[in-house]
Amino acid sequence: MRGRRPRSTHTTWFSIFLDTRCPCLVRGKGERMGLELVVQALKVQLALVVAMCAATGIHADEPVPGERIVLIGNGLAHRMQYFPHFETQLHRQFPNSGVVMRNLGRPGDTSGFRPHASRETPWAFPGAELFHPGKQHRGEGQFPSPDEWLSELQADTIFAFFGFNESFEGELGLANFRAELTAFVEHTLSRSYNGESPPRLILVSPTPFEDLSATRALPDGVRENERLSAYTDTIAAVATDMNVEFVDVFSPMLSRYEFAETPLTINGFSLTGEGYRALAAILRSAVYGEDPQAVNSGAGPLYDAVKDKNWHWLNDYGMLNDIHVYGRRVEPFGVENYPEEIIKIRQMTTLRDARIHELARGADAAPVNDEAQTLALSEIETNFNLPIEFLDVQRAIDRFELPEGFEIDLFASESEFPELRNPVQMSFDNRGRLWVAVAPSYPHWRPGDDKPDDKLLIFDDADRDGRADSVSVFADGLHLPFGFELASEGVYLAQQPNLVLLADDDGDGRADRREILLHGFDSHDSHHAISAFAADASGAIYMSEGVFLHSQVETPYGPQRGVDGGVWRFDPRTWRLERFIQTSFSNPWGFVFDEWDQPFVADASPGDNWWGLPLSVRTLHGGKTTKYAQFTT
Structure with missing residues (x-):
């Protein structure tokens, strides 16, 4: 007692x-x-x-x-x-x-x-x-x-x-x-x-x-x-x-x-x-x-220790990709590795409680040694045994089928820039630089590994020959940055379950301020979470979301809720967030506007493409707008 x-x-x-x-x-x-x-x-x-x-x-x-x-x-x-x-x-x-x-x-x-x-x-x-x-x-x-x-x-x-x-x-x-x-x-x-x-x-x-x-x-x-x-x-x-x-x-x-x-x-x-x-x-x-x-x-050792403990706790109670741990995808492989990982993350969090107590008492507490004091995870045999073939540039180009008048070439590759691992979204800025979000930590962080270090990279073609000459890191220490949008005030970025703003206040080309703007975007299935960001002519940001998710986001105008697939619209000026589309999407990883600012959505799993406006009818909580015909048919 x-x-x-x-x-x-x-x-x-x-x-x-x-x-x-x-x-x-x-x-x-x-x-x-x-x-x-x-x-x-x-x-x-x-x-x-x-x-x-x-x-x-x-x-x-x-x-x-x-x-x-x-x-x-x-x-x-x-x-x-x-x-x-x-x-x-x-x-x-x-x-x-x-x-x-x-x-x-x-x-x-x-x-x-x-x-x-x-x-x-x-x-x-x-x-x-x-x-x-x-x-x-x-x-x-x-x-x-x-x-x-x-x-x-x-x-x-x-x-x-x-x-x-x-x-x-x-x-x-x-x-x-x-x-x-x-x-x-x-x-x-x-x-x-x-x-x-x-x-x-x-x-x-x-x-x-x-x-x-x-x-x-x-x-x-x-x-x-x-x-x-x-x-x-x-x-x-x-x-x-x-x-x-x-x-x-x-x-x-x-x-x-x-x-x-x-x-x-x-x-x-x-x-x-x-x-x-x-x-x-x-x-x-x-x-x-x-x-x-x-x-x-x-800020200080005690505050930082509490914050570190909270990070580990969040990766237990609010773990990314928990569909494989608790949800409908737990079979057949989730039952093998995740039980041990849950034990380990809770041991890691408990060790951080002990360190907090030592710091509170004024002791000079050493950093936690997770490797020595927590469960060693068993080796999990991979279920992927197919050969992997990497094509050289010319062989890859030869496989493309292009419309008349179009051509394609390589701008940057992982062989030249090792940082370019698992690219998930890209966008050009008004200086012609290519920004790329990379997520080598996908599908999520594993307890015991180093903390995630996904990045937002900037590639510059200084001599304008169509090939990247250099790369710089705008932000690191990220985790699954599946969507971003450039703006004058900074970069709006997905950091499940949050939307954050990365700002370069001193103009040195690196983000030195990270502000969490919105919470509650579901990370239940990490590759379904908010992604494929795009902005309309007003500056509002559209964020696509896949099936299975149950997002709840608080705003100055009340909580906004979404069930299953859809598209969010966020206006940074007024802080208004709305469910722009609520329909039967699996993985809506493509969202673009035409010259009349009409939205179009690409659903990756079935390969479907939809005109967004007819799908933007407001629905009741959990309701879905009926889809009739693709714009390509």
Whole structure:
């Protein structure tokens, strides 16, 4: 037993403000209290806390040794993995606690609807389907359910982040949201994920919408915050009714926005690194008490170690290409190699927990030695035994059948440029240089190997003889960059499950800033994930997506969801994302525009080619537009 803290049966946390810059906490009865009563209660509670701290030397809510904390919920939780200030601050505040934290957040998730392409059902608990009657799901496989993951992780404490996606249903959706959240709480408290007792459940409100409309084509946040405030109140009411803890981060983050020198979000709702630092301080002090030293959670050995642990955890819970691990393609080969790889990646993640604990205690922790301390993977015999013939240039050219007046020649090859391995997309810039994304890590990273090092290359034909003379690396350390689009502000690039912007701020020809813009593009089958990027005349970017996938992407205008094949359209100026095409595609790896800006889609598996406009009819969630005839017929 890890010394589990018994769940409170009579108290609820409320975040209040005595000063716009000073969030304080009161532990009070479920009823609402007027300001005077709150101040009086605060004085009493403060005296009790001071006396208790003086007697024990610890805060009342210090984590128990080895406490296992799990974050669940929407994109607010998911994005914390990339900016792990909360976990870092917790380790700084309680360096001897040995806390273990895992993140199960997924963009677009609600408390009841959590689809996954390798799972038969999208419902998080029995009865959740009653709250989302219009949602469709075509998952197939054995990916663990939310309950199974929480049991695997032996969750003692659960932070639940819900309300943002649901808020776009407005006032009409409040009753349904309250009923769904109540059912989730009831279900969660009926479980003993750690094998001993119900979890400590902490409901966390959504953050407010930041007004960036003065400089960007985004909403001003007025209506958004009216909705978010109403949903925050509903979460508080559920917490009161169900006697669980609640943290209001909406109110204090609204104050942080007001006094911040630079924006704390990139699009009104997705927090920056500094935004997550502020959120972490609010969340941590609300649950575990204030500690000024813990706020210093920026770059450093501890922060970097937490980030590295999160990278390995993401390659377990959110592994790319899991269709071969849990899904419909697990047979016949997935059952041979992936069970060992799952064991190994979890051992690697656990080793990184231990290193984090050493760094938190101030030890000079050595880098993890995965090779010596984790399972050695068995050799897997290849099932490919055919001869491979590489044609020389002239023999390859002789095999082409070209229309009259056309000719073809070799511009660059792997024999001249070893970096040119597994090219997946190319595009010319306005200087005549050829940009090529290469993915030697395909189909995905294997635990124990070096971290992926796919690249975005630039080939230059300086003497204009039709052959590349040199190559430079714009970005490395990538993983499966199956699509990219050049723009004045940088390069939009697929990094499953994210869309990122690579920017060369100092003009040296290499990306020195990587900003994660959108999360939630499904990576269930890695070669089906967003790819074949193309831009229309307005600058909007089209991203093709193949069959089997269940993407959920959060935007300033609400969550956007796709089931199976289709094409996304993203406008970087307004941050609008829409499902431009939703139809029966297998691998739509070709997307082009003609001189009238009409779109055409090539579906690689059947070799079909389609005019895009007739397929762009808006459908309900999971619906598919009917196809009638190819434009080539």
